[in-house]
Amino acid sequence: MSEPIASLSPNIYSVFMKILAIETSCDETAIALVEATGEIKHPHFKIFKNLVVSQIEIHRPFGGVVPNLAKREHTKNLPILYNKLQTKKLKADLIAVTVGPGLEPALWTGINFAKNLYTDLHGSEHGFTRIKLVGANHLSGHLYSFLLSQKKINKDIFPAIALVISGGHTIILLMKDLAHYKKLGETRDDAVGECFDKVARLLKLPYPGGPEIEKLAKLGNPKAIDFPRPMLNQKNYDFSFSGLKTSVLYFLRDKENATCKKVDVAASFQAAAFDVLIKKTLRAVEEFGAKSVMISGGVAANVSLRNAFRSALKRETWNLKLRPKLFVTKFPTDNAAMIAAGAYIDFLNKKKYKMVANGNLSL
Ligand code: KG4
Numbered sequence: 001m002s003e004p005i006a007s008l009s010p011n012i013y014s015v016f017m018k019i020l021a022i023e024t025s026c027d028e029t030a031i032a033l034v035e036a037t038g039e040i041k042h043p044h045f046k047i048f049k050n051l052v053v054s055q056i057e058i059h060r061p062f063g064g065v066v067p068n069l070a071k072r073e074h075t076k077n078l079p080i081l082y083n084k085l086q087t088k089k090l091k092a093d094l095i096a097v098t099v100g101p102g103l104e105p106a107l108w109t110g111i112n113f114a115k116n117l118y119t120d121l122h123g124s125e126h127g128f129t130r131i132k133l134v135g136a137n138h139l140s141g142h143l144y145s146f147l148l149s150q151k152k153i154n155k156d157i158f159p160a161i162a163l164v165i166s167g168g169h170t171i172i173l174l175m176k177d178l179a180h181y182k183k184l185g186e187t188r189d190d191a192v193g194e195c196f197d198k199v200a201r202l203l204k205l206p207y208p209g210g211p212e213i214e215k216l217a218k219l220g221n222p223k224a225i226d227f228p229r230p231m232l233n234q235k236n237y238d239f240s241f242s243g244l245k246t247s248v249l250y251f252l253r254d255k256e257n258a259t260c261k262k263v264d265v266a267a268s269f270q271a272a273a274f275d276v277l278i279k280k281t282l283r284a285v286e287e288f289g290a291k292s293v294m295i296s297g298g299v300a301a302n303v304s305l306r307n308a309f310r311s312a313l314k315r316e317t318w319n320l321k322l323r324p325k326l327f328v329t330k331f332p333t334d335n336a337a338m339i340a341a342g343a344y345i346d347f348l349n350k351k352k353y354k355m356v357a358n359g360n361l362s363l
């Protein structure tokens with residue numbers, strides 16, 4: 001086993017580290033141990049453990065995440081998960097903990113746990129004297145999560161368009177390479193996952209709504225109702241989903257629509273939301289000559305969305321040179337392996353985050 005990396009400096013040619021990552025930004029308590037190697041052009045990850053405890057059942061009766069309950073559950077779950085890791089045997093070089101964005105009371109549980117762990121390990125006699133503690137950006141985690149399942153990254157995939165679609169965010173980025181990106185646009189109101197959760201509530205489906213809508217949508221007709229495609233024709237890369245949710249609300253309130261099937265509402269709503277995501281992404285692909293598209297975040301778990309992206313990118317009309325590759329992360333919903341990946345890339349890029357909960361941290 002090699003030495004824990006030349007004093008954790010990103011300036012060296014080859015880097016090797018074992019990262020213990022902690023994620024508590026919302027309603028998943030997660031800890032992972034990931035080995036990261038390689039410089040910024042060729043990072044490689046090996047996941048030893050990726051443990052997640054979901055609090056869905058606890059928040060479900062409330063129809064959404066209750067911050068204080070999340071905090072209580074994280075406090076309870078973190079030591080249990082940590083004990084399962086057996087890190088004393090596995091020897092970490094770096095502790096990376098999510099500092100934002102997310103629910104601040106929940107973020108603090110992870111930060112405080114990480115700080116205590118760092119003090120414990122650093123002062124111990126288990127060979128951890130060089131261990132470091134860093135703050136991690138949850139969104140970097142989603143953005144770079146596709147790297148966790150790639151054997152090799154080559155430069156032919158750039159420029160790329162990345163779409164981060166979760167319960168809290170809808171962001172589209174132009175990536176020149178792994179180190180350089182520019183935000184092209186984001187949602188002006190609700191995130192797409194939040195919109196799925198709210199529409200699910202209107203349809204009296206349990207929390208979280210995304211997977212429930214996906215299930216119903218499979219049984220319905222996506223063309224049954226012509227819901228609006230907000231901002232689709234605007235020449236920018238911003239999104240807006242709250243109007244779409246309101247359209248579903250008005251549709252369901254209207255007595256004339258009483259006989260309309262729930263499955264058709266779900267399918268038509270999903271089609272409208274995805275149409276905007278896909279068409280705006282394709283426009284960015286064309287404008288910037290992107291060679292690949294990366295989709296991440298909880299909404300990227302949706303198989304219909306993945307398939308729709310795949311067929312849109314394979315369209316016959318694309319000239320062959322411009323047939324972008326699709327990278328769909330294998331880890332769309334919140335987990336700590338992605339936090340390790342994001343922390344490693346940010347570390348190589350010399351991006352640092354304060355060890356303070358920041359609910360509004362951005363990319
Ligand atoms: O990334 P994530 O686990 O947490 C945040 O960072 O927000 O994303 C959770 C969001 C929720 O809004 C959930 O409803 C949505 O992702 N989601 C889905 C699906 N699975 C999770 N949305 C649509 N289809 C799904 N299959």
Ligand code: ZN
Nearest residue numbers: 138142166334
């Ligand atoms: Zn997330």
